[in-house]
Amino acid sequence: MNINMTLIGQMIAFAIFVWFCTKYVWPPINNALHERQKKIADGLDAASRASRDLEKAEQQAEETLRESKEQAAEILEQAHKRSNQMIDEAREQARQEGERMVAGARSEIEQEVNRAKEELRGEVSRLSVLGAERILEASIDEKQHARLVEKLADEL
Amino acid sequence: MAGNNQTPTEYIQHHLQNLTYGYHPENGWSIAHSTAEAQEMGFWAIHLDTMGWSVAMGVLFIWLFRMVGKAATTGVPGKLQSAIEMVFEFVEGTVRGAFHGRNTLIGPIALTLFVWIFLMNLLKLIPVDLAPQLFARLGVEYMKIVPTTDPNATLGMALGVFCLIIYYSIKVKGLGGFAKELSLTPFNHWLLIPFNLVMEVIGLLVKPLSLGLRLFGNMFAGEVIFILIALLPFWISWTLNVPWAIFHILVISLQAFIFTVLTVVYLNAAHEHH
Numbered sequence: 444m445n446i447n448m449t450l451i452g453q454m455i456a457f458a459i460f461v462w463f464c465t466k467y468v469w470p471p472i473n474n475a476l477h478e479r480q481k482k483i484a485d486g487l488d489a490a491s492r493a494s495r496d497l498e499k500a501e502q503q504a505e506e507t508l509r510e511s512k513e514q515a516a517e518i519l520e521q522a523h524k525r526s527n528q529m530i531d532e533a534r535e536q537a538r539q540e541g542e543r544m545v546a547g548a549r550s551e552i553e554q555e556v557n558r559a560k561e562e563l564r565g566e567v568s569r570l571s572v573l574g575a576e577r578i579l580e581a582s583i584d585e586k587q588h589a590r591l592v593e594k595l596a597d598e599l
Numbered sequence: 600m601a602g603n604n605q606t607p608t609e610y611i612q613h614h615l616q617n618l619t620y621g622y623h624p625e626n627g628w629s630i631a632h633s634t635a636e637a638q639e640m641g642f643w644a645i646h647l648d649t650m651g652w653s654v655a656m657g658v659l660f661i662w663l664f665r666m667v668g669k670a671a672t673t674g675v676p677g678k679l680q681s682a683i684e685m686v687f688e689f690v691e692g693t694v695r696g697a698f699h700g701r702n703t704l705i706g707p708i709a710l711t712l713f714v715w716i717f718l719m720n721l722l723k724l725i726p727v728d729l730a731p732q733l734f735a736r737l738g739v740e741y742m743k744i745v746p747t748t749d750p751n752a753t754l755g756m757a758l759g760v761f762c763l764i765i766y767y768s769i770k771v772k773g774l775g776g777f778a779k780e781l782s783l784t785p786f787n788h789w790l791l792i793p794f795n796l797v798m799e800v801i802g803l804l805v806k807p808l809s810l811g812l813r814l815f816g817n818m819f820a821g822e823v824i825f826i827l828i829a830l831l832p833f834w835i836s837w838t839l840n841v842p843w844a845i846f847h848i849l850v851i852s853l854q855a856f857i858f859t860v861l862t863v864v865y866l867n868a869a870h871e872h873h
C-alpha cells in the first residue's frame with residue numbers, strides 16, 4: 444500500500460479516458476438526447492396547435508350553422524310577409540275594381556234615365572203642341588205659342 | 600475463508616497486497632513476492648492489478664458508452680440506450696446544477712469520473728476470495744482487484760483533478776488573477792499577504808488530498824470489513840457479508856457521486872472570480 448508509479452499511471456489513464464470521453468462518447472449521446480428533446484417539444488407544440496385549430500374550426504362551424512339558420516328563418520318570414528301582402532293587395536284591387544264597375548254602371552243607368560226623361564219631355568211637349576194645334580186648328584201667334592209650350596215643358 | 604496454511608494476519612495481509620512490479624535493489628526489475636519486497640521497491644514500482652483493472656473498467660466504460668452513443672437514435676430508445684441516457688442525464692443535470700461557467704469539457708470529465716469510479720467500486724461486490732484464488736491457480740501471487748482500494752488510484756485521479764483546477768484557475772483568471780486570489784483573500788490587505796497565502800495554498804492542496812483519501816478510505820474500510828467477515832466460518836459469514844454487500848451498493852454509488860460532484864464544484868470555483 445505504498446505510493447508509487449501507479450499514481451502517475453492512474454493520472455495518465457484518467458487524462459486518456461477524459462479525452463476519449465470528450466471526443467467519442469459525449470457528443471453522440473448529447474446530440475441524440477438534445478435532438479430527441481427538440482423533437483418531443485416540437486411534437487407537443489404541434490399537438491397543442493392542432494387542438495387549438497380544431498377548437499377554432501368547431502367554433503366557426505357552429506357560428507356558420509347558426510348564421511345560416513337565422514338567414515333561413517328570415518327568408519321564410521319575408522316570404523310569408525310578401526305572400527300576405529300580395530294577397531291583401533289583390534283583395535284590395537278586386538274590391539276597388541268592383542266598386543269602380545258598380546259606380547260606372549250606376550252612372551250609365553242615371554245617364555240613360557236622364558236621357559229617357561229628356562226624350563220623353565221633348566216628346567210630351569211636341570205632342571202637347573200638336574194636340575193644341577189640333578184643338579185650335581189654327582195658330583194665331585207662333586211665337587207666343589212656342590213660349591207657352593216651353594213654359595209647359597219646363598213645368599213637366 | 601482463510602487458506603489452510605495461513606494465519607488470519609497473513610490472510611489479511613495477502614488480500615491487501617497489490618501485485619507489484621518494479622525495480623528491487625537485489626532482484627532487479629521483477630514482480631514482488633512479498634509485502635516487504637514490494638516496499639523495498641520504493642516509488643519506482645507499479646501495481647499491475649490496480650492499473651490493469653482500472654484501465655479495464657475505463658475501457659469498458661468507453662466501449663459501452665461509445666457503442667450506445669453510436670447507435671443512439673433520436674426516436675424511441677431501447678432499454679440499454681435508456682439506461683445509458685439516464686446516467687448521462689443524471690451527470691449532465693448535476694453538472695448543470697453545480698457548474699455555472701461555460702466549459703464543454705466539464706461534462707465529459709464528470710461523466711468519465713462518475714462511471715469509471717462506479718465501475719471500479721463495483722468490483723468490490725465480487726467476493727473477496729474469488730480473484731486471489733483464481734489468479735493463484737494461474738500462478739499469480741497477489742490480486743487486489745478493486746482499484747479504488749489503492750490510494751495510488753484515488754490520489755492519481757485526484758491529482759488529475761488538481762491539475763485541472765490549476766489549469767482553469769490560470770486560464771480563466773490569468774496568472775496575476777490567480778496569484779491575487781491566493782494572496783489577497785480572505786483578507787484584502789497587503790500586510791496579510793503571507794497569512795492569506797499560507798491559508799489559500801493549504802486550502803488548495805487539501806482539495807485533491809481529501810478527494811482522493813475520502814474515496815480510498817471508504818473503499819478500503821469496506822474491503823477490510825469484507826476480508827474480516829471472510830475469516831468467519833463459511834456457514835455464518837453470509838449473515839454479515841450479505842447485509843454489508845447490500846449496504847455497499849449504496850456506498851459505491853454514493854462515493855462515485857461525491858467524487859464527481861466535488862470535482863465539478865472545485866472546477867466551478869476555479870472558474871469563478873472572487
